[in-house]
Amino acid sequence: MQLIPPMTMMDFFRKSEGTWFTQRNVHHFDLVADESGESNLIVSVIQPDDPKVKRVCDKQGLDPTTAKGGASFLWQANLDNDEPNPDYAAILIDIPDDDTGLSGKLVRNEGYVEKIPVVCQYWFGKDGIMTIDTEYGNNQGQERCWFITDDFRVRVSTVRMMNGVNLMTYCSERRCVTTDVLESMVRRNIARKAAAK
Numbered sequence: 484m485q486l487i488p489p490m491t492m493m494d495f496f497r498k499s500e501g502t503w504f505t506q507r508n509v510h511h512f513d514l515v516a517d518e519s520g521e522s523n524l525i526v527s528v529i530q531p532d533d534p535k536v537k538r539v540c541d542k543q544g545l546d547p548t549t550a551k552g553g554a555s556f557l558w559q560a561n562l563d564n565d566e567p568n569p570d571y572a573a574i575l576i577d578i579p580d581d582d583t584g585l586s587g588k589l590v591r592n593e594g595y596v597e598k599i600p601v602v603c604q605y606w607f608g609k610d611g612i613m614t615i616d617t618e619y620g621n622n623q624g625q626e627r628c629w630f631i632t633d634d635f636r637v638r639v640s641t642v643r644m645m646n647g648v649n650l651m652t653y654c655s656e657r658r659c660v661t662t663d664v665l666e667s668m669v670r671r672n673i674a675r676k677a678a679a680k
Contacts, residue, residue: 488611488630491584492577495613496554498630499526503656504561510651521561524656529553529574539576539592542600551577551584589615621645634658 489495503524510517529535531552540547553576557567579587586606593600603617610629617624626640638654660668 486611486630486632488607489613490607490611491551492579492587492589492605492613493528493551493584495607495628496526496528496552496575496577498633499554499636500528501526501661502659503636504659505654505656507652507654512648512650515650523559523561523567523659525557525559525567527555527557529555529576535574536576539574539590539600540578542592543590543602545578545588545590545602547576549578550590551579553577553590622649 489498503526505522505524506519507522508517508519529552531550533552535555536550536553537547539553540550553574556573556575557569558571559565559567574592576590577587578590579585586604589603589605591601591603599619601617601619603615605613605615607613612627612629615624615626615628617626621644623643624640625643626638628636628638630636634657636656638652638656640652642649
């Protein structure tokens with residue numbers, strides 16, 4: 484079955500909902516050593532009437548009625564069984580430019596690079612690649628993300644300081660199987676084995 488990429492931000496959020504295993508490589512263009520790591524990314528969709536939408540939009544002086552909803556993102560160490568730390572969380576609110584939803588603003592309660600509220604610009608290419616451009620006080624960030632399959636996606640990003648590109652990041656993300664899905668798979672396999680006898 485051919486992948487149909489999401490072409491609006493809310494469709495992208497809905498397709499991303501769940502827990503993802505992330506493998507990350509970061510290349511620094513200065514004296515800082517390169518790094519790599521693994522983590523879990525937990526994505527939850529936020530409906531337009533959720534109070535978080537108004538709270539995030541109000542901080543930026545934007546009309547919350549123009550928002551289509553959003554998503555919350557939580558990060559945790561891959562083998563961490565504790566609840567995710569809210570200090571490693573972000574809320575993104577979608578305000579499309581028009582009815583097509585192919586481009587618009589992402590309003591973040593805080594940025595990746597500088598921990599301040601920020602408004603990003605996004606757009607979807609015809610190939611389904613979503614691009615986000617963010618202007619911070621002293622630097623610029625660009626992130627691109629696309630689905631390879633429904634359960635595997637790729638993210639690449641660059642951060643450009645005033646003196647040029649400072650770092651590049653590559654992430655591959657694989658959707659984690661929930662306990663319910665895993666139990667369903669086990670039941671199906673047991674039933675198939677019994678039917679084969």
